[in-house]
Amino acid sequence: MTRYGLLIDHEWCTGCHSCEMACQMEHTMPVGQCGILVKEIGPWQIDETTWQYGYLPVPTRQCDLCADRTAKGKAPTCVQHCQARCMEYGPIEELSRKLAEKPEQALFCVA
Amino acid sequence: MTFEELQKAAPAYMPFEYRRFEKGLLRPDGQPGFNTQTGRIELWSHYYNNVHLDPLPYFVEPEPGPGSTPELFEEYPLILTTGARDWASFHSEHRQIDRLRAYKKNPTVEVHPETLAALGLADGDWVWVENHLGRAKRKVKSTPIVDPRMVAADHAWWLPESDPEKLFEVFDYNINALLPWSPGKSGFGANYKNSICKIYKVEEGE
Numbered sequence: 372m373t374r375y376g377l378l379i380d381h382e383w384c385t386g387c388h389s390c391e392m393a394c395q396m397e398h399t400m401p402v403g404q405c406g407i408l409v410k411e412i413g414p415w416q417i418d419e420t421t422w423q424y425g426y427l428p429v430p431t432r433q434c435d436l437c438a439d440r441t442a443k444g445k446a447p448t449c450v451q452h453c454q455a456r457c458m459e460y461g462p463i464e465e466l467s468r469k470l471a472e473k474p475e476q477a478l479f480c481v482a
Numbered sequence: 483m484t485f486e487e488l489q490k491a492a493p494a495y496m497p498f499e500y501r502r503f504e505k506g507l508l509r510p511d512g513q514p515g516f517n518t519q520t521g522r523i524e525l526w527s528h529y530y531n532n533v534h535l536d537p538l539p540y541f542v543e544p545e546p547g548p549g550s551t552p553e554l555f556e557e558y559p560l561i562l563t564t565g566a567r568d569w570a571s572f573h574s575e576h577r578q579i580d581r582l583r584a585y586k587k588n589p590t591v592e593v594h595p596e597t598l599a600a601l602g603l604a605d606g607d608w609v610w611v612e613n614h615l616g617r618a619k620r621k622v623k624s625t626p627i628v629d630p631r632m633v634a635a636d637h638a639w640w641l642p643e644s645d646p647e648k649l650f651e652v653f654d655y656n657i658n659a660l661l662p663w664s665p666g667k668s669g670f671g672a673n674y675k676n677s678i679c680k681i682y683k684v685e686e687g688e
Contacts, residue, residue: 386569387569402581415626
């Protein structure tokens with residue numbers, strides 16, 4: 372069976388929470404729950420000129436990849452609303468190839 | 483138009499034109515050029531000169547500040563900056579929307595860990611941010627992203643969960659209480675949103 376997931380280029384995630392907000396609203400989840408959660412990593416200093424300060428959105432168990440939306444040919448709402456356009460939805464096979472293209476990406480197999 | 487018609491038409495912009503200075507669209511006399519006495523971009527400004535202000539740009543130390551008011555700076559030794567944007571709100575909007583308030587529960591002041599250590603304060607402490615003009619309560623957020631010589635307070639806070647008779651406690655949290663209301667001698671522009679301050683712990687019952 373084909374597995375689907377989210378490919379996230381976390382070099383570009385700005386931590387804006389738009390994906391979280393879109394998900395909560397789309398699925399009317401209670402405040403404090405979400406199908407995707409943005410984690411802040413840093414800030415801390417690595418060396419004189421380099422800092423770690425980034426964000427990584429992580430799908431939770433409540434993520435169903437917006438099955439209702441994808442059935443209509445729409446993107447999952449987090450992908451649709453990402454302001455940095457750093458998220459992609461698709462079959463794992465296809466996303467795996469893109470994952471290999473550059474570092475600072477994460478691929479989540481969701482469904 | 484209906485919402486459906488708007489959906490089709492969006493995004494929609496007012497009509498605009500480029501290079502209006504070449505087309506005589508900037509000046510009241512319709513001539514090409516800029517809307518100044520000479521028609522040129524003026525680095526030496528006739529307008530300013532005519533109203534007896536310095537016609538050239540100049541720098542003045544911000545007031546109050548370490549350069550302009552060193553005695554005040556001794557009492558209020560931190561540079562205060564305000565108004566940095568947060569994802570969860572816009573100015574005073576959205577404090578009452580649960581989902582957005584969940585992202586930013588409290589008004590904060592960002593302080594460098596070294597500064598906190600020197601002041602005997604810790605992440606999460608409630609402090610008064612204060613100067614000669616006023617003070618406001620903020621919750622300390624320890625972060626290395628601000629310079630140790632400064633603190634960054636957010637703005638436009640009110641607490642929708644508190645007493646409307648007390649204007650939702652806005653006067654306890656209003657960072658503008660620390661700012662002067664003068665835009666400078668020309669009257670143009672706006673007042674500084676930065677100043678100097680000190681921070682100290684809020685006592686029980688304050």
